[in-house]
Amino acid sequence: MYIHDRFRNRSNRWAWRESRTHIFAVLILTLAFLTFAWFSMVFSSGRNYRSCWLHPLQEWQGSPLAFPWQPLHTVSPETKTDEDRLPVVTNATEGLSLDHILFGIGGSARLWPKRKEYAKLWWNPDLMRGFVWLDEDPGIVDPSEPLPPIKLSDDTSHFSYTNPTGHPSGVRIARIVQETFKLRLQNVRWFVLGDDDTIFNVYNLMKVLSKYDPSEMHYIGSASESHSANTHFSHGMAFGGGGIAISYPLAEALNNMEDSCLQRYSQLFGSDDRLHACISELGIPLTREAGFHQWDVRGNAFGLVAAHPVAPFVSMHHLETIDPVFPQHNSLDGLKLLVKAMKIEPISFLQRSICYDRERRLTFSVSMGYVVQVFPKIILPRELDQPERTFKAWNKRNRAEDFDINTRPPYRSTCNKPFLFFFKDIVRNREGNTVVSTYQRDKATDDSKSSAFCLPWLLPVHEVQEIEVVSRPMPERWHLAPRRQCCRLTEIKNKVLRITVAPCERGRISSS
Secondary structure (H helix, E strand, O other), rough: OOOHHHHHHHHHEEEEHHHHHHHHHHHHHHHHHHHHHHHHHHOOOOOHHHHOOOHHHHHHOOHHHOOOOOOHHHHHOOOOOHHOOOOOOOOOOOOOOHHEEEEEEOOOOHHHHHHHHHHHHOOOOOOOOEEEOOOOOOOOOOOOOOOOEEEEEEEEOOOOOOOOOOOOOOHHOOOOOHHHHOOOOOOOOOEEEEOOEEEEOOHHHHHHHHHOOOOOOEEEEEEOOOOHHHHHHHOOOHHHHHHHEEEHHHHHHHHHHHHHHHHHOOOOHHHHHHHHHHHHHOOOEEEOOOOOOOOEEEEEHHHHHHHOOOOOOOEOEEEEEEEOOOOOHHHHHHHHHHHHHHHHOOOOOOOEEEEEEEOOOOEEEEEEEOEEEOOOOOHHHHHHHHOOOOEEOOOOOOHHHHHHOOEHHHHHHHHHOOEEEEEEEEOOOOOOOOOOEEEEEEEHHHHHHHHHOOOOOOOOOOOOOOEEEEEEOOOOOOHHHOOEEEEEEEEEEEOEEEEEEEEOOOOOEEEO
């Protein structure tokens, strides 16, 4: 028994060793097979890997079709990417002209007879291309009026609209970029949207757009000045009244998907948020340009206009919700005067210069084409850069927190308020290298200071009745690196104070 047991134990040990060897062999073969499969998948030159478990992930990463409301599908090898579909533009950012911009203006037949007067202020039918899109036929049209041609929008009654406080016209206006694109006009690089009460500075618009490559997808504009409006809609949305610039490739993409997209956003209020929602689905963020102005303000917009940021002025909007920009004119006549300055010297329009009379301790703030303010004390540029809250936000409040721009409180003391000289006229010399603008003293401001027994000798009426600003045209490339211009007081002669404004020398303080 003892010998037999020893033989049996030895046999068991040999069997275990043989079994273990077989297990190791199987493991090595399995590992070799998996390694070979992995290398084949990773380094395969074909696209067969899409049939493996990575297929849903790859599709989700590269295509918006993975949203729940649309099924996945396999992308064929012939399918081109967004980059493949981009139009070839030679020197895309060079030589941009108004002929490359196509305007789409949203309006209504009911308001167009009045609001067409705003369009007349800036539209030039000989130089510009575009259309006003109305909901219905406005009736008899005078072809001699310098206005964009009228087109009727498509019927959008089949689109769902469920917002309880808005109007279904928001769907129609959101589709203007699509309807304008479908016209297939030649040589278009940019589609610019606006309202029928928007005024564009087309020269500066062209300069701003020239910074961007129109063969890429761009969504350019600005948000609202009012915090409540941005909070309700979006801080990342371009407000349409201030103007929206859309590059050709983005317009093409919207044309292909906007109608189905709009059906997903029936609960939204207007056109701007619908357009923003569809552009968001395409993954394009807002590029902010400070010169696009929604002007979601009410009342006296003086503080906003007089403190324009150091950026090219492009647009203004809501002209019917603000007081006349010039106190001695009605709303339309005041805008005509303002646009006159804008057309003669578009680059420097509303740009400010700051200089001082240190002996009398006076501060001069020149807003080109609008107003010269003379403050009865020294005020530093950082404070002047903030608009004085002479206006109210869209929610009819005027606290600092009601705005999404920096503001400062209005002056309570009449004696601390500035003397005002409002724009009167502007001329350019024959050589084109000098512009002279004239600003007339505001009698109402003087009368209020006299009634408050303010110090009359700071800027005596009998000494200065007008201010004449002599300026040199700003550099053509100023929009690429904006800087506030320098100014200096030169002389007082025949009750006219002369101020010279020019680009600052390198290293010089812009306020002196």
